[in-house]
Amino acid sequence: MNIVPTSVLDKEKIDCFFIKHWGSLEMVISSGTFQCNELDGFAVLNESEQIIGLITYIFHAEICEIISLDSLVEKYGIGSSLIDKVEQIAQKRSISQIKVITTNDNLHALSFYQKRGYQIVEVLVNAVEQARKSKPEIPFTTENGIPIRDEIVLQKSLGVDQVLKGDIKYVMNDNSLTAEVFLLLVNGVWQGDYNETLTHIALQKTMNITAWQNDRLVGCVRILTDGYFFGTISEILVLPEFQKMRIGKQLMELAWEASPTSLFLGAQPGKEPFFEKLDYTKGIQSYQKKKERRK
């Protein structure tokens, strides 16, 4: 499916789409009045580069809101793909909630969103009356005679698990972690020549818990586990200037909570007290046989 950000499309094309399908560029709902053509979004294009699906969204402080969603060709997964795209962006920004407002008459949308994990969290009775004051072209009834009256707010939790301690945000199972950002941290601790593609693949194989100060990755612990017999900490890293601030301890505690198995690990020389303070005890003798890392 050819999905592109709306920012790469001709503005005129987007304007025409909204005017044709929504009557104007303006969307009036209880959460605000939006100029749809100015919002971030994604479009699905057909072979002739025509828009056959479009989603727009906005980020509020803690929540992402879908403002419009249109699919012109049903049952091809266009709507689902567009929603997935926005959910991924929200997850990358560690936004844990996504919401959408539809109206009581839109039975298709209500079923579509609920099947994709969205739950009705609020019914704003007669909210459309208010919207109609600034957008009088909103019809009063649908073609099949349902009065267009109430707004229905649906919301979905994106499963981004976060813990905030002071100004450090810890993200469990951080799927947004990119190889590029991770390697900035690794190089900040253990300078080396690392392959970004292989790092990307490696990150997919571990459960990654990250520590962020604003948008800067300052620490990370990775757990490698088979889920039943064995689990280990691939590595725990905290940027030198953030060490001795209890970030490592917090990461290890979260790793312990998240791990389904016991954890066995090797401590770098000098780091034994760090693990011992966290109740790790000396176990079986460890052995190693080293191979050069792939380039």
Ligand SMILES: CC(C)(COP(=O)(O)OP(=O)(O)OC[C@H]1O[C@@H](n2cnc3c(N)ncnc32)[C@H](O)[C@@H]1OP(=O)(O)O)[C@@H](O)C(=O)NCCC(=O)NCCS
């Ligand atoms: C090891 C590492 C992850 C610790 O992270 P950190 O954020 O500095 O650790 P914390 O601040 O949470 O320390 C928790 C406790 O361990 C102690 N501690 C941490 N590192 C220690 C060390 N090298 N020696 C003695 N005690 C240490 C702290 O003083 C603190 O004690 P407290 O609870 O009594 O105050 C960090 O030093 C690091 O990234 N090092 C480089 C990479 C590395 O060696 N990783 C380990 C691979 S095995």
